[in-house]
Amino acid sequence: MSSLALGAAAAVLGSKYLSARLGLEHDLIFAKIIGRSLVNIALAVRAGKLNFFYMLEDHARAKSTANKPFILFEDQSYTYAETYDIVLRYGTWLKNRKGVSKGDIVALDYQNSAMFVFLWFGIWSIGARPAFINYQLQGDALAHCMRESTAKLALVDPLVEGNLTSEVREKIPGVDFVTVTRDVEAEVESVEAVRYPDELRKEDNYVGTAILIYTSGTTGLPKAAIISWAKLFIGSGLAAVGTGMRKDDVFYTCMPLYHSSASCLGACGVLTRAATLAIGRKFSTKTFWKEVRATKSTIIQYVGETCRYLTVAPPEIDPVTGENLDKKHCVRVAVGNGLRPDVWDKFKERFGIETIYEIYAATEGTQGLWNVARNSFGKGAVGRFGVFSKAFIKGNSAIVELDDETQMPWRDPETGFCRRVKDGEPGEFLAKLPADDIGKKFQGYFGNKNATSSKIMRDVFKKGDAWFRSGDVLRWDNEGRVFFSDRIGDTFRWKSENVSTEEVAHALGLHPAVQEANVYGVQLPNHDGRAGCAAIAFDTPNLTPELMESLATHARATLPRYAVPLFLRVVKEVGLQTTGTMKHQKHFLRQQSVNPKNVGEDRLFWLNGSRYEPFGEREWTQLDGGRVKL
Known part of the structure; x- marks a missing residue:
């Protein structure tokens, strides 16, 4: 092969490498x-x-x-x-x-x-x-x-x-x-x-x-x-x-x-x-x-x-x-x-x-993200950008640290301003608005000024600026990808730790018998925070002790200890807790908690030792009476 051909081939390979490296x-x-x-x-x-x-x-x-x-x-x-x-x-x-x-x-x-x-x-x-x-x-x-x-x-x-x-x-x-x-x-x-x-x-x-x-x-x-x-x-x-x-x-x-x-x-x-x-x-x-x-x-x-x-x-x-x-x-x-x-x-x-x-x-919303993925590198990302588009997106949006107690963007007690998180860390996604004319980017809700105002934050990084609150927790990584962590309000706190329902649902969904997992936090008598519960559809109606032990083992192997769901609510089929737009409905599940009287024909289990075991009226009475500490 001539030196010219070799040079051309090297140039092509180099350009492909550069394109991939920079995400062009x-x-x-x-x-x-x-x-x-x-x-x-x-x-x-x-x-x-x-x-x-x-x-x-x-x-x-x-x-x-x-x-x-x-x-x-x-x-x-x-x-x-x-x-x-x-x-x-x-x-x-x-x-x-x-x-x-x-x-x-x-x-x-x-x-x-x-x-x-x-x-x-x-x-x-x-x-x-x-x-x-x-x-x-x-x-x-x-x-x-x-x-x-x-x-x-x-x-x-x-x-x-x-x-x-x-x-x-x-x-x-x-x-x-x-x-x-x-x-x-x-x-x-x-x-x-x-x-x-x-x-x-x-x-x-x-x-x-x-x-x-x-x-x-x-x-x-x-x-x-x-x-x-x-x-x-x-x-x-x-x-x-x-x-x-x-x-x-x-x-x-x-x-x-x-x-x-x-x-x-x-x-x-x-x-x-x-x-x-x-x-x-x-x-x-x-x-x-x-x-x-x-x-x-x-x-x-x-x-x-x-x-x-x-x-x-x-x-x-x-x-x-x-x-x-x-x-x-x-x-x-x-x-x-x-x-x-x-x-x-x-x-x-x-x-x-x-x-x-x-x-x-x-x-x-006022800002969209997207991910065109043809291979496993983009798996699970809601956004994927090259070096230039990432700079543009980051210049017009921000992921900011959240206050664990209030679930609002954290503000520095001295300056009153919010703080951007580092790549890899989760925080609320905000989109920049023109401070002097918000309507150019955010038209809000028809005839509902209060709801419109609730989505706007002022003085986020400097006096007078304006930002749109997404209500979603996202994170950038150092490869130009953006991942969805959770919806604010769905993330719950247990044992002084924040638990992402999306991450727990993802882990449970990798178990071969789990067809669907809808994860949420429930308030329990005599306990602080919210305990993890998963509404699960299995691929079999036979809820054997071996299956429940297998799921518990899998959860413990793939999740931090505090994030392992303490309760399961087994539903008969997939799709029973979704809205008309196929999104998981958690609000009513949270309200029903794990009181057996509230869950209809669904079966409840709780983590007891090495496996999930049936949870019924007797166990609820013990929990309600303060005789159980989780």
């Missing part, structure tokens, strides 16, 4: 996401086309995309042109028949469907704003969300109409509830589609309200987070760029469209690329891969425990050939948030997924 690939992804988003926002502001309705219109009118499928749902396909026509009809109907005006808020109480998208964009087409209602809500929570939206019109899915009882309706007088029945659809189909002038949709403010999306409300009533047009551009860019989405991609989601993951990242991300959106009505391990295969989806979306439930589900076998269908699909990327480290490799290996694209963000 991740810097490039960062530059594309941020750069393209900012350019697109600027162009949209200049053209007066911040409203995403214009993207749909452009694709519907372009010869190259007009007849391309935009929505796939339950054996139905709608092209961009067909969707545009339907959207215009619904917009015309809303304006002329229902009196919806520019700037009005219209509540949308709907399951996942093509109709959800038609109504959503129909609302946008006449300059109004949708408020996405969690269709699973009932009673006071549902009435509260309707009131908070200030909507005078609510469009309701016939499948969830039953939640709007007479008692709920009485609590929100003045609202016109329209169930979109087949008769209503026929009425809309008879309407002549009108494309109203641009003035009706004109929006000069890129931080103006695009959508209201509610928080999960796990510890109180849901709050309506304001989703701005700028956030839509950034969120859709985050999804499209990070997945490498192309026009020929099919993006499958059965995550709820009322949540920002499926709507802002998923549907809007697809729209930015003129790709195809495949919608599943709701998540089910029995239908997930069937729908992915049927739609030839190339990108799938997950949230929370989705991947765990898919991984522990039995394989689907072809009834004719007997072939295992786990890897019979076209998927190249799985994108979402909440994929735990103990499930990460199992999911990738079982289903043959090439790339995991984990995103960390909050509906109302």
Whole structure:
């Protein structure tokens, strides 16, 4: 080989090494996401086309995309042109028949469907704003969300109409509830589609309200987070760029469209690329891969425990050939948030997924993190950045030390300022806000000044500065990765030590018989702090002494002594303690504690010697009477 060839080879290898060492690939992804988003926002502001309705219109009118499928749902396909026509009809109907005006808020109480998208964009087409209602809500929570939206019109899915009882309706007088029945659809189909002038949709403010999306409300009533047009551009860019989405991609989601993951990242991300959106009505391990295969989806979306439930589900076998269908699909990327480290490799290996694209963000948050991972180095990280992007992120965010007693950022008694933690140490993640105009980055909660103010901290590192509180405990490592440690309020204190529920759940999840572990701290009579408890789903109903001893041995070998759960609550199946967005619900479990009277048919165990043993009324009486010291 010539010296020139050797030199060229060495240069290539050197550049690859340098790129890997500095994380330049991740810097490039960062530059594309941020750069393209900012350019697109600027162009949209200049053209007066911040409203995403214009993207749909452009694709519907372009010869190259007009007849391309935009929505796939339950054996139905709608092209961009067909969707545009339907959207215009619904917009015309809303304006002329229902009196919806520019700037009005219209509540949308709907399951996942093509109709959800038609109504959503129909609302946008006449300059109004949708408020996405969690269709699973009932009673006071549902009435509260309707009131908070200030909507005078609510469009309701016939499948969830039953939640709007007479008692709920009485609590929100003045609202016109329209169930979109087949008769209503026929009425809309008879309407002549009108494309109203641009003035009706004109929006000069890129931080103006695009959508209201509610928080999960796990510890109180849901709050309506304001989703701005700028956030839509950034969120859709985050999804499209990070997945490498192309026009020929099919993006499958059965995550709820009322949540920002499926709507802002998923549907809007697809729209930015003129790709195809495949919608599943709701998540089910029995239908997930069937729908992915049927739609030839190339990108799938997950949230929370989705991947765990898919991984522990039995394989689907072809009834004719007997072939295992786990890897019979076209998927190249799985994108979402909440994929735990103990499930990460199992999911990738079982289903043959090439790339995991984990995103960390909050509906109302101001700073997102992401991790494009094709190998085990990125496993479990919610963020991964190169040397330049890490410097940028760290300049606009901070991880600060927490006060163990108050669970608030610690402040120096002399200066009153907070303190950043070192790489490798956990702390609360804060995002920098423009101190003189917070609304440029954080629009807060609609009509709720107190809740908005509670997320803002002042005088954090210097007088007058402003920062957004995430409520999450994260940590950087020295390789440019960011890891999620816990949610503030979920971390509990036992034996004068802080216990991360996420870390304990990860350790328990590595036991071969554990399918799911939801860890939380419980208050006990005659004891300080909170003791660890794990709601566990096993892969067998036979809770033998050997199994319980094996789990105790495993926990002691993988966790510090103070973090080993003292109690187990055995649940019958996975997924029983999750919200509609597949996130573990801990609030009610904490309230029920380990009193056998509160846990229904679940079985309780406690750590006694070398294994977990049954815990019942007799043991609770001993604990309650102060005759047991843990």
